[in-house]
Amino acid sequence: MAVHGHYPKLGVFGGTFDPPQNGHIAVAKAVLERLLLDHVLFVPAGNPWQKNEQTSAAQRQEMVRLAIEGYDHFSVSTVDIDREGPTYTVDTLRDISLQYPDSELFFIVGDDAFAGITSWKDFEKLGELATIVVVSRMGIAPEVPAKLSPSVNLLEIDSLPISSTQCRERIANGETLEGLVPGKVADYVAKHQLYRRNA
Ligand code: ATP
Ligand code: MG
Numbered sequence: 001m002a003v004h005g006h007y008p009k010l011g012v013f014g015g016t017f018d019p020p021q022n023g024h025i026a027v028a029k030a031v032l033e034r035l036l037l038d039h040v041l042f043v044p045a046g047n048p049w050q051k052n053e054q055t056s057a058a059q060r061q062e063m064v065r066l067a068i069e070g071y072d073h074f075s076v077s078t079v080d081i082d083r084e085g086p087t088y089t090v091d092t093l094r095d096i097s098l099q100y101p102d103s104e105l106f107f108i109v110g111d112d113a114f115a116g117i118t119s120w121k122d123f124e125k126l127g128e129l130a131t132i133v134v135v136s137r138m139g140i141a142p143e144v145p146a147k148l149s150p151s152v153n154l155l156e157i158d159s160l161p162i163s164s165t166q167c168r169e170r171i172a173n174g175e176t177l178e179g180l181v182p183g184k185v186a187d188y189v190a191k192h193q194l195y196r197r198n199a
Pocket of ligand 1: 014015016017018022023024027108109110111112113114135136137159160161162163164165166
């Protein structure tokens with residue numbers, strides 16, 4: 001197994017990242033600062049959960065790498081891409097806890113995604129693996145399942161009104177991603193002609 005850094009408090013930020021956008025970076029920065037984390041792992045989901053068949057896992061992984069280039073406290077984890085089958089957060093957290101046995105894990109999730117948590121595989125076990133940090137996005141007051149409530153930390157942040165869906169739509173409409181994604185991600189999307197209509 002690769003040698004991993006020593007991070008007492010380690011954030012785990014899962015997502016499709018199709019593409020990674022500035023809102024994702026803002027979330028990771030805010031949680032890092034507010035909870036005094038040592039590092040945040042961005043964990044792109046494996047392919048089967050993908051909503052958009054145009055981009056491969058390898059392309060999303062590369063875009064995340066480009067998005068966080070220059071941020072010493074961020075890195076990409078491929079645990080969900082390396083594992084066969086659909087991505088379940090319980091597996092993500094188990095794999096990362098094996099790779100970082102000395103780290104306390106903080107799973108970072110937006111309120112929109114957290115709203116569906118009771119449909120996630122073994123959701124009631126997530127609290128044993130990590131503190132679940134729910135960041136404000138849509139202003140949904142999260143309903144916290146009783147079994148998880150001791151492990152949930154609701155964090156009000158100044159989130160950016162940006163989504164990956166909006167980014168894909170912008171490209172499909174022939175518009176640019178300016179202001180929505182890091183410059184290197186915009187360059188990658190253009191170079192590989194991602195998200196174009198009929199591409
Ligand atoms: P899509 O529109 O394709 O669903 P997305 O913008 O929601 O994409 P995801 O990759 O699905 O991006 O999100 C990964 C995680 O980041 C989720 O927990 C989501 O709630 C959170 N997130 C994404 N964008 C923001 C944002 N602008 N502010 C706060 N949280 C966000
Ligand atoms: Mg989403």
